[in-house]
Amino acid sequence: MAEVLSPAAVEAAEARIRAHVRHTPGMMVEGAAFGLADPVHLKLELFQHTGSFKARGAFNNLLARPVPKVGITAASGGNHGAAVAYAAACLGHRARIFVPTVSSPIKIERIRAYGAEVVVAGDRYADAALLSDAWAKESGALVVHPFDSPYTIAGQGTVAREWEEDAPDGLDTVLVAAGGGGLVAGTALWFHGRTRVIAVEPQGSRALHAARAAGRPVDVEVESIAVDSLGAKRVGELVHVIARDWVDDVVLVPDSAIVEAQRRLWSSLRIAAEPGGATALAALLAGHYRPRPDERVGVLVCGGNVDLTTLAALAT
């Protein structure tokens, strides 16, 4: 386990997935765009395949582990489902994605369009996950967990490796959104204390915050505008351990700040982010994270799967 919980696991993931994922751009943005004194380095991971960082973890799972002929399975009505379906199609594997009935028809159609078999069943994510696990037991299919797998975490961590390589002046602190916590755990695993890692959660969806307070993963109620991507009820055990050791702080932001961050990304930069993708920036904009003078701050914009009509209504 020591090895899968080290930066070397991220290195290994990077070598594995390099040919399959996009090297997404970073961009230094003047502080004035966000009402700040100092510039901010944005990592624009929303331009990744399938519109979010999730493609990294999906490819790492499929390339690091033996995939049986029956294929893979996952539970997700959102970005993870799309990423797993896409990675499976690229690598020639069958995929069966269990999608809770609450998922939007557009998202379900997207997963199907990537070539996966979609099973719409179960009221909520947890129900779909049970069905996915049951099917894996029955069929031998490989389960790709959305966050609490060492392969998922190390795969997501490759975004931090790229980011560090590209940030022209270095990074003192990075802000990263957390749902189930795979992305922030992977980021923290990579930086390993060299750079401060701040997790940002919606006030209404605070699984990581609650885990830190309780000293173990616990269930939380979930209600936020970012619930479609950050709405995990509970972080995983692995995520909890990594975050406890290597995430410096967990900051909570109200939904209003998330909407304002989406609005600002569009009006100042012409970047269309989904709520979860704008959550890390919300912490800076709303003053929930206040940088010191000259602190070199990075913000991860991690997803762009936003409905344009909804964004249009927000942005004007």
Added chain:
Amino acid sequence: MAEVLSPAAVEAAEARIRAHVRHTPGMMVEGAAFGLADPVHLKLELFQHTGSFKARGAFNNLLARPVPKVGITAASGGNHGAAVAYAAACLGHRARIFVPTVSSPIKIERIRAYGAEVVVAGDRYADAALLSDAWAKESGALVVHPFDSPYTIAGQGTVAREWEEDAPDGLDTVLVAAGGGGLVAGTALWFHGRTRVIAVEPQGSRALHAARAAGRPVDVEVESIAVDSLGAKRVGELVHVIARDWVDDVVLVPDSAIVEAQRRLWSSLRIAAEPGGATALAALLAGHYRPRPDERVGVLVCGGNVDLTTLAALAT
């Protein structure tokens, strides 16, 4: 004149405007995203201040030339007007922008929001330009031309300098949209034959194509989905001379290809481009420019001032 028509003019512009413009990101995108065999390097200039490359030329004019107390003037209902208004506000100058009556209220409001005085008058761009020139004569205000000024051209050329610096494997050929031609002229001025420069125009707005055919700038009829940013009736004299010497070819694309390029940028990359911003890519997507095997092709995505509701309707 020799000096203003050399790469040194772009170097000088870069030094002048560096502190005021964003260094926009480049991104290598796998060919599959666009139905091509080889990857394409996108220069994402749509994330520039005011949502287009126009900020570069605007700042270069204002920083290279003495600005009288009465301020500056320009004619534009679109990206140039917004960029000039923004640059003037940043540098503490007054700006009076003449906007033709056909311009959309949203764009007029944007120019006003940057702090400029907006005069809505004249049926078309040419009428607004006459009014702007007349006011400059009367008041002594500095005219910032949208394309046919050496300062505008050299300013726009700084995008090419950045691009060349950032493209990891070099660029054999770049595709750049043309309206009045300031951007493509600046790009060609910078590359000076080191990299092939292909201008791309809508079939319905082909001022550069017509100028090459006639051997001098001539008027064309203008009707295209990209008319709001590329709808010049005639290229300038300076643009014509530079393009004649240093632009390798001019390619025409139908509006349907421009819409498809907007759609693909959104569905594959989550990039929201305006029609003019997607026009260069349209030449590749629709096969109007066909790269050789292994040709290192770059595409400039030059503007993101798209109405999100319109894009939503296109993209689904």
